[in-house]
Amino acid sequence: MGQHRRALRTTAAGAVSASLIAGGVLGLAPAAHAAGNGVRYVDIAGDGGTVLKANVVTPAGADGTRRYPLVVLPTSWGFPQVEYLAQAQRLADAGYVVLSYNVRGFWQSGGEIDVAGPHDVADASKVVDWALAHTPADARHIGMAGVSYGAGISLLAAAHDPRVRAVASLSGWGDLIDSIYSGSTQHLQAAAVLDTAGTATGRESAESRAVLSAFRSGDLTKEKDLIAWGKKRSPATYADRLNRSGTAVLLAGAWGDSIFPPLQSAAFYEQLTGPKRLEFRPGDHATAEITGLFGLPNDVWTDTERWFDHYLKGEDNGVDREAPVRLKSRTGGGYEGYPDWKSVSATRGKIALAGAATVHTNVDSGADGGTVFLSGILDQFAKLPPVAAIPLLPRRWAAVWQSPKYATVQRVRGAATLHTTVTPTEESGTLVAYLYDVGPLGLGKLVDHAPYTFHGRTPGKAFGLDLEMLSTAYDVPAGHRLALVVDTVDPLYMEHNPSGARLTFSSPASDPSYVSVPLREQ
Missing domain, CATH: 3.40.50.1820 (Alpha/Beta hydrolase fold, catalytic domain)
Known part of the structure; x- marks a missing residue:
């Protein structure tokens, strides 16, 4: 640290x-x-x-x-x-x-x-x-x-x-x-x-x-x-x-x-x-x-x-x-x-987050929100947002879900929202959710993200999470996918993950997990 x-x-x-x-x-x-x-x-x-x-x-x-x-x-x-x-x-x-x-x-x-x-x-x-x-x-x-x-x-x-x-x-x-x-x-x-x-x-x-x-x-x-x-x-x-x-x-x-x-x-x-x-x-x-x-x-x-x-x-x-x-x-x-x-954000699409994924904490998976000033300037003038090779992200430290390929351009406008169920092994923890535009070769360009920290939770007991991202306007090309990545370390933020902690993300039948994506009508 x-x-x-x-x-x-x-x-x-x-x-x-x-x-x-x-x-x-x-x-x-x-x-x-x-x-x-x-x-x-x-x-x-x-x-x-x-x-x-x-x-x-x-x-x-x-x-x-x-x-x-x-x-x-x-x-x-x-x-x-x-x-x-x-x-x-x-x-x-x-x-x-x-x-x-x-x-x-x-x-x-x-x-x-x-x-x-x-x-x-x-x-x-x-x-x-x-x-x-x-x-x-x-x-x-x-x-x-x-x-x-x-x-x-x-x-x-x-x-x-x-x-x-x-x-x-x-x-x-x-x-x-x-x-x-x-x-x-x-x-x-x-x-x-x-x-x-x-x-x-x-x-x-x-x-x-x-x-x-x-x-x-x-x-x-x-x-x-x-x-x-x-x-x-x-x-x-x-x-x-x-x-x-x-x-x-x-x-x-x-x-x-x-x-x-x-x-x-x-x-x-x-x-x-x-x-x-x-x-x-x-x-x-x-x-x-x-x-x-x-x-x-x-x-x-x-x-x-x-x-x-x-x-x-x-x-x-x-x-x-x-x-x-x-x-x-x-x-x-x-x-x-x-x-x-x-x-x-009047129109929204959903990406289902099926199954369960467990991530270990304290290690940066390679999915990051960028660097203060530098990342935003590169995105502004060179259309180069922070990137991550989505297929290569280590699943031990990052949970990954992807949408099907989109047949048409997806015009993301506003704040995407993550809805999921989290089960921690410790009473405190930090997670960061990222939404990526993933091209045919698996390279993901950052669309939006947000951090979340919890304290006072009962280890082993699940809790629901609704996390609103920071907001954006970004056009995902036809033939691309959207990917939701969750890890626990990002240089932009302070983490509160005890050593050796794990987070499990699940999608109960009674309360399925998803990402709600705000879209502009075509």
Whole structure:
């Protein structure tokens, strides 16, 4: 386990180093353009007087005789305050006052990292106050947007400050715990990436350090504290406030997001009753937005500007009449529109999981969910998801079921669900379920997956399991099969399998096992 964790830290450090280098380049690239176009670098007193480093870009020719809609952009985790300068300039050119600020605890801003807690929420309101007092911003037309950490803070700030009328959450989260602890399983690589970036570019608070340390150690005695901590930092907790205010909410994410998986954002979207829009595209965490940070053409940022144009400026650009759920398949094709998230998975097919299979734990079978950032990027740009040779997977450590060959294309849309019966030999255990697209030569391409951990079970006593996967959009070609693989070790997640434990998966006649696959009608 020690070697396993060291390997994860190495992977995390590499990923974070790459992101920090990108952050530095992002800061340099747009700054030269923006510097001659009304950008000011300012200090803002946040909650408790904490200094927040910020920059303001105003429309050309703004002379104080008129007011402009305001867009506030909190920075991403580990990124400097110049992150959004290219997009800030575009929005300013379109008639917005744009204020971007470095969130507390990172880079030159003061204070300690609050992980989107009460201090971060209060900071956002202080930033709005400052903008209304020191720029030609219109108090009646205020929006917030951000990528990743900035996305979560934007949603939380809007829920607590009704002055914020519209939000664009890009690669953000709805439920923080369901993001990093889905299936009661620690998302170990994701946590390592966040922790390494936070340590390298910021200053952790004692509270965040204690919570994240307990999370990474797998200390179950702290589980209730973790859930309470995460609930306070989850926009879904405050959906009723957003609904009462009628805040217009755009949620955009990626199918392969290894930090904030898509399903929890879709569940949050379903809670909202005001103007809303949900977009999912191929990619990993924040990779769909990154070209826009360089000022290059980008669908996510284009839709963000259209969202603000309609809900802050009142432009009749049709964004409110388009299908509110827009999805793009990982395997190609254009955008698909749906009236709501439930309609995405309205049709389902079943794959029967007949017989019984026993797997031994503690060994990686070769079926894996990939690597944080790397796998999603390869899938996005090269159509190369994680793969496994399905016929060669060792049945001692992996249970495998396959469908018949499909005569037509199977358009998987949404979250597949595993229903089975599990009999453990120990009271605790972890399993990971994978859905693969299997070609004629037996090579499986990962379609979807999800982890699950249990505690307090009676050894030898069966229990039922319904496990919802993380969600995807993927087209399985005609002549291929779908395969369900279950094993017990994945580098993405922490495992809780005692040495020598075994798990048996069965399909009783009274309660047959199956995988329910969400399909788009042909």
